[in-house]
Amino acid sequence: MSAAHANGTAENRRRPPDRRDRILDAAERMARRGGYHGFSFREVAAAVGVKSASVHHHFPTKEDLATELAARYTERFIAGLGAPDAPGAVDRLVAAYRAALRQDDQMCLCGLFGAEIDALPIGVGDAVRGFFRATLDWAARALGGTGTQARAETLVAGLEGALLTARSLRDADLYDRVAERLVRAVE
Amino acid sequence: MSAAHANGTAENRRRPPDRRDRILDAAERMARRGGYHGFSFREVAAAVGVKSASVHHHFPTKEDLATELAARYTERFIAGLGAPDAPGAVDRLVAAYRAALRQDDQMCLCGLFGAEIDALPIGVGDAVRGFFRATLDWAARALGGTGTQARAETLVAGLEGALLTARSLRDADLYDRVAERLVRAVE
DNA sequence: TTTCCTTTATCTATCGATAGGTAGATTACG
């Protein structure tokens, strides 16, 4: 990454450098490990290769940063699920949470933020609720039929808990066992 | 609480003052809001009415404090469940998580710690895994029959996720809806 | 007097946040 290190050489910064995105990437990775208080402007800046003041330039306060973190996470998560009325929708939801576990080895950002929701700034909490509402809505559409709300809640909450429990026990197979039974329960 | 405020008056400290327990109480309440990084020696000390150095006397490091926090939480949780082979055991497990939601309005301590497990000191992580193993073991005994492991995992992970999701959305009824379906799914 | 608990006082490290400045790109205008 010599281009990223050579700063201001007019070469690595045509138009908008993707610094802002890289800041979000680094912050998300750290927040999905330690939660809201588990990352700092300095840590994020160091990971990207800038100074903490630069992070403040893009995100004035930590609430701003974390709020956009949760919003971007929600967008990507829902977009990654595809259409809820296409075949195999429920399996894709199960696969999305499994990817967090087996590919990223990370907690769901909004699951972690949700666990500490009473200790979060207002804007972050609102964004977290936005994630759960969007995901529950997607799941309700994917399930269809009757009693969709409670069935969607069972599926999403169950997968969230399965991810949390599997990661805690360092037993990724636990997730698959739970997911299989959850899917059968909400069919 | 004038007795708690009048310090060292030889009245509020016969034999072993319950300072240690009160420190754990205050720390648990804070940790169940903001997680491991959501409480500090100073905050805990202020809540109890002592200085932070006194907290360090009882718990030299934060890892010590958090580890005992998780261990005590596990003991009380399992003890509060009663006998897993007595009638209504599954309902008592559901009620235990519901009490955290509706009475304490707090997250499960080890659920929150579990969400940030990769950012915790080793001892704390081990204690958190101890909680999940103990609870899963209790649930497996309570359920009985065949395929108890996966059924217990579904129940415990599901309840943990239901608590997390209900608190995030500030919708306590969500927990009951999910719990009802989980119980039916693992019967 | 010895032991336990708590205090005062302090340390180093880091936190989120701000001030002020610089280089380069963009835009407005004569």
Added chain:
DNA sequence: CGTAATCTACCTATCGATAGATAAAGGAAA
């Protein structure tokens, strides 16, 4: 066109507050 004003993105340096942790000393209990 050229140049002046503005904007963007970063920098250095620093702020007051707080983090976890420690040493030394005081005081109550046995």
